[in-house]
Amino acid sequence: MNVINLNISFEQYESINELTLADRLLCENAEQALATSYSPYSKFRVGTAIRLASGETILGSNQENLAYPSGLCAERVALFSIGATHPNAVIESMAITAQTDNFEILKPVTSCGGCLQVMAEFERKQNREIEVIFYCLNGEVLKVPSVKSLLPFSFVEDRLER
Numbered sequence: 001m002n003v004i005n006l007n008i009s010f011e012q013y014e015s016i017n018e019l020t021l022a023d024r025l026l027c028e029n030a031e032q033a034l035a036t037s038y039s040p041y042s043k044f045r046v047g048t049a050i051r052l053a054s055g056e057t058i059l060g061s062n063q064e065n066l067a068y069p070s071g072l073c074a075e076r077v078a079l080f081s082i083g084a085t086h087p088n089a090v091i092e093s094m095a096i097t098a099q100t101d102n103f104e105i106l107k108p109v110t111s112c113g114g115c116l117q118v119m120a121e122f123e124r125k126q127n128r129e130i131e132v133i134f135y136c137l138n139g140e141v142l143k144v145p146s147v148k149s150l151l152p153f154s155f156v157e158d159r160l161e162r
């Protein structure tokens, strides 16, 4: 029996002012995307901004539905929109933020497992790491160098790709 330890390192910032200009803009774009959140049921708005290698930025926000499971998280809305409209795009980085009127969000909100699995497939497909930035509106920012470091055991089965 072997015990294997996995180690992930990520960066923590007190505010977006400590980020590079490009990352700061991406966080601000994610914040702008909150405005298009359709979240009448949870009242929890999530916004994301994805920077492509082309320089273009794609936004996404969570879109809910009265039939709750039919809704979709902000990350997947943006990623699938890229898949549909920019199928050959290379993703450099994505920023995610959240907001609600119901309570104060004190820490960066991190992505759900379903979104991580979708992010993992985009990363694998483009064979280049995607930086993930979780931005809390109160200031704190976490920057993770790759999706693989967030989900080291994503579902992978290459034989399905036939």
Ligand code: THU
Pocket: 039, 042, 044, 045, 046, 061, 062, 063, 064, 071, 072, 073, 074, 075, 110, 111, 112, 115
């Ligand atoms: N949500 C996201 O948009 N991204 C996540 O990674 C987790 C949760 C959304 C789904 C739902 O509209 C609301 O947040 C509350 O769960």
